[in-house]
Amino acid sequence: MVRYKSFLALILSVLFLISCDGLKIPKNVFETSERAKYERSFLGADSLMTQWKRDFSAAAANQLKIKDGTSLIINADSLDTPAFGYSIELQKGDLLVIETETINADKKIFIDLLNQNSGSEIMKSGVIKNNLFSKQITENGWYKLVMQPEIAYSGTFKIKIYTQPSLTFPVAGKGNKNVQSFWGASRDGGGRSHEGVDIFAPRKTPVVAVADGTIVRTGNQGLGGKQVWLRDDAVGNSLYYAHLDSIITQNGKSVKAGDTLGWVGNTGNAAGGATHLHFGIYSTGGAVDPYPFIKQRAVPQMISELNKKKFDDKNLKAGKNVRSGPGTQYAILATNDLKRSVQILATDGQWYHIKTSDGLEGFVAKDQIEH
Numbered sequence: 616m617v618r619y620k621s622f623l624a625l626i627l628s629v630l631f632l633i634s635c636d637g638l639k640i641p642k643n644v645f646e647t648s649e650r651a652k653y654e655r656s657f658l659g660a661d662s663l664m665t666q667w668k669r670d671f672s673a674a675a676a677n678q679l680k681i682k683d684g685t686s687l688i689i690n691a692d693s694l695d696t697p698a699f700g701y702s703i704e705l706q707k708g709d710l711l712v713i714e715t716e717t718i719n720a721d722k723k724i725f726i727d728l729l730n731q732n733s734g735s736e737i738m739k740s741g742v743i744k745n746n747l748f749s750k751q752i753t754e755n756g757w758y759k760l761v762m763q764p765e766i767a768y769s770g771t772f773k774i775k776i777y778t779q780p781s782l783t784f785p786v787a788g789k790g791n792k793n794v795q796s797f798w799g800a801s802r803d804g805g806g807r808s809h810e811g812v813d814i815f816a817p818r819k820t821p822v823v824a825v826a827d828g829t830i831v832r833t834g835n836q837g838l839g840g841k842q843v844w845l846r847d848d849a850v851g852n853s854l855y856y857a858h859l860d861s862i863i864t865q866n867g868k869s870v871k872a873g874d875t876l877g878w879v880g881n882t883g884n885a886a887g888g889a890t891h892l893h894f895g896i897y898s899t900g901g902a903v904d905p906y907p908f909i910k911q912r913a914v915p916q917m918i919s920e921l922n923k924k925k926f927d928d929k930n931l932k933a934g935k936n937v938r939s940g941p942g943t944q945y946a947i948l949a950t951n952d953l954k955r956s957v958q959i960l961a962t963d964g965q966w967y968h969i970k971t972s973d974g975l976e977g978f979v980a981k982d983q984i985e986h
Contacts (some may be wrong), residue, residue: 650725650740653765663766674700674761675729677976678948679968680940684777684915687968689961691764691772697960698763699968702731703776705752708896708908710781713748713762716773716917723765724772732756751781751850773917782825782847782908783872785856785894786814786879790911795891797906810902811855811895812909818860818890820879824870825854825894825909833862839893840883843876850898857893858885918964929984931957931969937977941966948977957984 657664681701689699705711713726724743728750741748784790796813824845832844839857843864847854860880864870881890896905933954938945941963961968966978
């Protein structure tokens with residue numbers, strides 16, 4: 616009875632702590648990843664699940680790399696459906712986008728994104744839904760992207776892996792070419808560094824909200840002159856707009872991305888100079904480079920459909936290099952001394968992602984493969 620009362624007291628204490636403002640429990644603390652849910656619900660042979668998990672581990676540990684803007688056709692037509700793992704360099708503020716054209720749209724393709732700097736998973740496993748998956752990046756560094764269809768997935772699918780800005784551009788009708796002073800530039804003769812970017816535009820050009828959020832402060836003071844502070848609802852960052860000619864929003868107002876907040880000017884310490892918007896972002900650790908958050912970039916095209924026979928097992932010619940990525944700029948992982956049979960897992964049209972019978976994975980140029 617004493618033990619029961621002690622346990623009940625412990626439960627009540629935990630509930631009390633959770634109810635206090637000082638302790639915030641993440642909303643997703645009890646959520647389960649898509650991969651874990653799939654593993655629990657799988658009704659097939661244990662050996663298939665064991666192999667599926669082994670393939671994931673191998674993909675997460677390989678040395679392969681790709682660049683932002685990669686398009687591939689992936690061959691998942693295998694009884695022991697492989698996983699496809701690639702390292703990609705990303706910046707805080709990037710929106711990573713994975714877009715597919717799947718043959719079996721009702722089947723699942725799992726996505727895992729691992730921070731290679733910390734060695735820990737930064738997100739629960741997700742799945743591609745309606746041919747799309749996206750994730751905002753919160754730390755600079757190299758990430759391992761692992762894509763794995765569900766067990767017994769049959770067929771090939773096309774995929775694009777690229778980044779987009781996670782925020783709307785803050786000056787209406789303008790773009791990258793209007794950013795002419797960047798993060799870290801010297802100010803006051805080297806006395807301080809620029810904590811933002813300057814976007815040059817004519818006076819009275821609209822300055823817009825880059826995200827849905829709440830206006831937390833407006834005013835006319837200090838170096839920034841007429842300024843607006845916007846709290847991003849999704850992430851919680853503080854977004855800073857300075858040197859405005861005039862302000863047309865107000866404290867406490869909820870705004871949507873694209874709403875006009877004011878007009879480009881040159882107030883504050885910009886007086887007498889070219890009209891521009893100083894835009895900055897402040898997170899929990901202080902100021903961060905805002906350019907990756909707003910930098911506009913092209914979306915790559917899906918590569919052309921290839922004949923299915925392109926994915927039949929081929930032979931790698933003797934004396935050819937196997938590289939860590941699709942291009943001669945990538946490191947050589949091995950040199951193939953003898954002609955050998957390889958399995959083709961993916962291609963960008965010019966380079967093949969291959970796997971040898973002894974488990975070596977890498978990229979080889981198209982002309983290094985023969986029937």
